[in-house]
Amino acid sequence: MILFEDVSHDYGGGPLFRDVSVRLDTGSFHFLTGPSGAGKSTFLKLCYGELLPSSGKVTLLNRDLRAMSRDQLAETRERIGVVHQDCQFLDHLSVEQNVGLPMTATGRPVKDSDISDLLGWVGLSAQADALPPTLSGGERQRAALARAIVSAPNVLLADEPTGNLDWEMSQRLMMLMIELNRMGTAVVIATHDLNLIRFAKAQVQARVMRISGRKLQLAGSEL
Amino acid sequence: MSTRAISGLVVPPKGHSVWLVTLSAAAMAFLAVFALALSVTSARLAASWAEALSQTATVRLASPPEEMELQTALVLDVLRTTPGIAEARVMELDEQAALLEAWLGPDLPLDALPLPRLIELTETREGPDRQGLRLRLAAEAPGAVYDDHTRWRRPLVQAATRLQAVALVALGLIGGVTAAIIALAASAALSSNGQVIRVLRLVGARDRFIALAFMRRITRRALLGATGGTALGMAALLALPEMDAAVPVLAGIGFQGWSWALPLAIPPLAALLAWMASMATAFRVLRGVT
Structure with missing residues (x-):
């Protein structure tokens, strides 16, 4: 599904990580950890083609990232849900419109009731008509997660998706991602939250990847 | 909500670039009305001068x-x-x-x-x-000299024809400047909406969808501005003081009869220009965004 082969990335000040080879299969569940600045967000950006690797090969959904046309990249992203650390919304559209955007902007039909159900799941029913700038940090993260999963993607990439949430809501969102994973979605979550990782590992077979010393290390099943 | 409906909403409704498009389209349409009027008038003058003297002649007898x-x-x-x-x-x-x-x-x-x-x-x-x-x-x-007025008529017709050519060049320049301004405004609109473009690319929107959203907005504004500018230009032409026979060259500057329909083509032409300029700009800018 997502394949890294000897991938290195360099922003110009030396490689952030190098010779990373990893395979993220259908239905897999991975956590990505590591110190701040180690390259977790960069790794995720490579996973949805926002960045091209400095060297090596990235294959997204059976397509070589470098060889993809812009339309092919967009088509690939239709099947990848992304929760950004800074969320990123269209601030002049309502939460409901933002959540439905992956469907409406790509010409796929979406039922209002589906979006309402999803907003209910992430606890944002009351904020459906609100504008994103009026939401709290936690509400923005929940809305971003709802937008990322509205299209039932093949891959879900989430960068600190529970950073601003209380434990109860974090568990609830984690359960949502686990349910999605059980339906076949590959999930990659970058997080520092060890409790969250333990919670998830109790529910699903998750592997932990750690970026450290410019290398990606794949931990065993035990944390 | 349909794709077309959301396409009309994804570009924020406010922004300086949007006003720049509207105002520049209005100003250029206003000028275009006058250039067009000059062109039509000079064509009419050339025809009338040629016609008026073409079947007359004089014999001067000394x-x-x-x-x-x-x-x-x-x-x-x-x-x-x-x-x-x-x-x-x-x-x-x-x-x-x-x-x-x-x-x-x-x-x-x-x-x-x-x-x-x-x-x-x-x-x-x-x-x-x-x-x-x-x-x-x-x-x-x-002692009789036949004068068929050619030496009088030719420079008059030439002057009117050149005046018409100048007016057409002015129209072309106005069109070019309008396209350039709209392209700049489109570029500014796209630059100031980097967040919108990033989000749309993130959720899988194609360049065509994003470009169309901006092109629709810019074209609509250009059409609105050009319609206003054209209406003002036509009103200004109507308000010009009547030139009497004392200033025969200036008499009748403006449109007559069916030619009043000509300036009505300016708003759709401005919209077409805006559509093409914003399309070229949008796809160029989008190529720089992953």
């Missing part, structure tokens, strides 16, 4: 006073027997005085001046054999 009547009769006889001459008429003295009044004043003692006699000709559509007529007149009445 002769000693005692031979004037005889010579006049000879000339008239030649003219009446020349194919292509519909009518020949000796101009009255007061008509000649009226012609000279503009240069020499109203108190002109015509009888004290050795003025030539003028014979006004109206030609048929085919006209006479001019060279043959000149030769016949030279033979029958050596």
